[in-house]
Amino acid sequence: MRGRIIKESIDLFDKKGFSKTSIQDIVDTIGVTKGTFYYYFKSKQELLMDIHQNYIKELLKEQEVILNDEYISCKEKMNRLIHLIIKNIKVHGKSARVFNREVRHLDETQVLLVNKYRKDFRFNLEKLMEEGIERGEFRNHLRSDIVIFGILGMVNRSYNWYNPDGKVSEEELVSIYMDLILNGIKADTNSQ
Amino acid sequence: MRGRIIKESIDLFDKKGFSKTSIQDIVDTIGVTKGTFYYYFKSKQELLMDIHQNYIKELLKEQEVILNDEYISCKEKMNRLIHLIIKNIKVHGKSARVFNREVRHLDETQVLLVNKYRKDFRFNLEKLMEEGIERGEFRNHLRSDIVIFGILGMVNRSYNWYNPDGKVSEEELVSIYMDLILNGIKADTNSQ
Known part of the structure; x- marks a missing residue:
């Protein structure tokens, strides 16, 4: 029930x-x-908090598994983490939209807790970014905090427009995002 | 009044x-x-619609000026359009947050109109992207619709976290986004 x-x-x-x-x-x-x-x-608020917590805790658990995989590169981890978010649209799209829109209806203590979880997810990505820079996989003058805000904004925003049952498959969407994130849109002047 | x-x-x-x-x-x-x-x-809804319309119409007008400038490249147009959105956080941040969050309180005809404006803004960016591809400024196998969704998601999301009076200036934020959008995060293997 x-x-x-x-x-x-x-x-x-x-x-x-x-x-x-x-x-x-x-x-x-x-x-x-x-x-x-x-x-x-106890209340409608407690229910909303429960929805928030379930959603973000599950994401954090799956994030941890990917980050702890010792056999893959930082690039591949980034790829899988973006896939994780996109894959969730189908299963948790509604709950995520509710999460993002209704967070202001929670009381202060609840908001602090939810924000802590969200920050954990974001900080883990920042750490991955920094590890990738150290390993020479990512460019070394990037500001990881802003870049991760940017990447998360891009990927999370898909909840509002992406239709997992439409023309673009989840895999295709992830690969377009990864291509954009890794290579940018500028034409390579050497190869043209 | x-x-x-x-x-x-x-x-x-x-x-x-x-x-x-x-x-x-x-x-x-x-x-x-x-x-x-x-x-x-007439009603609270009419007021909300008014807020929406003013905000997006103003953005569209400023977008048009940038797009019609014959003396700058597509890259520079993209740069200025991203600056336009970021600059607006300070002036219209609240109204934009309300815009994004409360759109579901409008009735169907109003939603259709607002969505038309939003789509115009997005389609103009897609056209710019395609023009840039034609001119050889942007890579030629990019799917402009998804890429623009991604870029807009990234930039628009800043309304929720970016503090224009904080440590990172508007100019710095725009330049980080532009660097990410143009070049991506992957280390250039030739130069390392």
């Missing part, structure tokens, strides 16, 4: 927004009483 | 969200009656 409440709420928050969705709306959709809701969650 | 209503509403929408801000809140902040509000706007 807990899972169903979460699933239906994500749908409703995505469609109507957090403020306009009442606990009544949620229980009506599932066909249970408010008591059932309150058995699992 | 019209301008003041718009300004204070942007502040309130940014702080409390659109749904939680009542017309009463808006007029209380300014110290006028609801009658004054209704003299200028």
